[in-house]
Amino acid sequence: MIGERIAEKMPVLSPGQKAIARFLLDNSRDAAFLTASQLGEVAGVSESTVVRFASLLGYTGYPQMRSAVRDLLIERFSTLERLRDYDRAQEGNYLHRAIAEDIRTLSEAQALVDTSALEALGAMIVNAEQVMVAGHRSSRALAHYLCYYLSWLFRGICLLDPETAFEKVANASRKSLVIGISFPRYTSWTLEILRFSSQSGMHTASITNDFSSPLATWSEVVVTVPWKPLSFIDSFTAPMSVINCVILAAAKQLGEPVTEKLERLEQIWSRNRTYVRPMKESYKKF
């Protein structure tokens, strides 16, 4: 596979060669048909550089590299054809089917998603003094994700953990919001937190699979997500997508300040080197 060869050599590639690599990875469909000089042109380097790139990857020449790209393209093409012909679900191995199942659930989620509930939740988040998110076991991943992005935009975002959850809720203002995330089989912990919060007079919301969920009883706003387990796994693909929607809805309610906040974060990140530096410098490192 050419992708692997590129990955392997990535650190030793020169800027021009990286340009070629990126073009190949992003546009393999078109690259499969280009001559060395054409590829050079679109990548902004000379024909020579392209040819040398091919031999650097271990091909005996440019034509051999192009064949590799072609094989890749043909394979993708056949996969697509096969998937179409045999209607997603049937064909492919168990991994393809697993993703197909997620796609189906997600389509359902799209059809069923309750926009007004999402926007209501968005508004609650914006107006809350503090937002606490409760999710346990597998749902904790979702809770973490939600908290992570909300904390880009809001203050007082907090991921509840079993050790201190009740204390945190007990000490929070009445104007705070507690969001519970749980899917069958619902964890007792999340339910207890939500009940306690609701009974303490706080605002509550839940992200769960259905209105019949026990969480719904203690929630002012319920965002439902169709949910289908995959073998023994819960498959949180659809909930993940809907949580994106929650974040977007909250951001939209917040309005203007979002851009400003994001810009400030950008500066902070670059000052603190949170992310890998862009290409050219990381190249130096190796």
Next chain:
Amino acid sequence: MIGERIAEKMPVLSPGQKAIARFLLDNSRDAAFLTASQLGEVAGVSESTVVRFASLLGYTGYPQMRSAVRDLLIERFSTLERLRDYDRAQEGNYLHRAIAEDIRTLSEAQALVDTSALEALGAMIVNAEQVMVAGHRSSRALAHYLCYYLSWLFRGICLLDPETAFEKVANASRKSLVIGISFPRYTSWTLEILRFSSQSGMHTASITNDFSSPLATWSEVVVTVPWKPLSFIDSFTAPMSVINCVILAAAKQLGEPVTEKLERLEQIWSRNRTYVRPMKESYKKF
């Protein structure tokens, strides 16, 4: 379109030309890549006949005809891709569109998913003495999810955290596996962990967006997931689905013991009241 040109000329074609025409129509996928003499060979005629066939169809030369075949192929390819995309993107509000975008990315993931890489990763997990997962910031949600389910089936699963990550890796056996999860813009921390692990002689793998990812450099196995940000959010819907696949692949490699382990877990959960008791009883409670 070339098909029409062929249809038009069909009655006046000689036997050799008909052989070419038939090959082109039946195998346009492969024909798009052949030279005149190669096409002649597979069709059982000489190069000359192929070239003359091209001009008979009204092309100025063989390369022009091949371009037409290529355009056809590319168009079919894009159509297939578009079909998968359900084109719901248009309708609905921004929340519907956000989910539609996720669906599209997921379809792409399904087409591109590298089954062999997933299974290789599954095997690595099964054979590792310990499995440590590194994910930071938004990717931490994914790392948590992966760890959570792996710990149902395997011992020695561990979610690395910034405080003790290097110490844990340094003390782990060489037979352990470190899995890095990161997407653009890659977090430095995850990269460092992976590099350190790889240089310490441990097994490494990564779940990332592309072979050109810096993580790929330090990974024996790379599982790629197409990844598209949604506004300012990363949208980990597709990665979430692929992580399900990783878990499934590992479970499948483990084989028989899975059922047994799950049954034991069931007993433990019910003994510890981890989950809310089934309907009837929980209903009484309220």
Next chain:
DNA sequence: TAAATCATGCAGGAATTCCTGCATGATTTA
């Protein structure tokens, strides 16, 4: 700051691919 190393483009020759005149044998027409 100077020397060394490296990436890159250009140029020109090598290799490949394409095109076409001519010869040959098959098929059709008279």
Next chain:
DNA sequence: TAAATCATGCAGGAATTCCTGCATGATTTA
């Protein structure tokens, strides 16, 4: 049956594409 027409392959030249030595300027190292 004989002449004419046609399809086809071969051969060799034209065009395109690929490859590599050399020079240049950038970057790194000492």
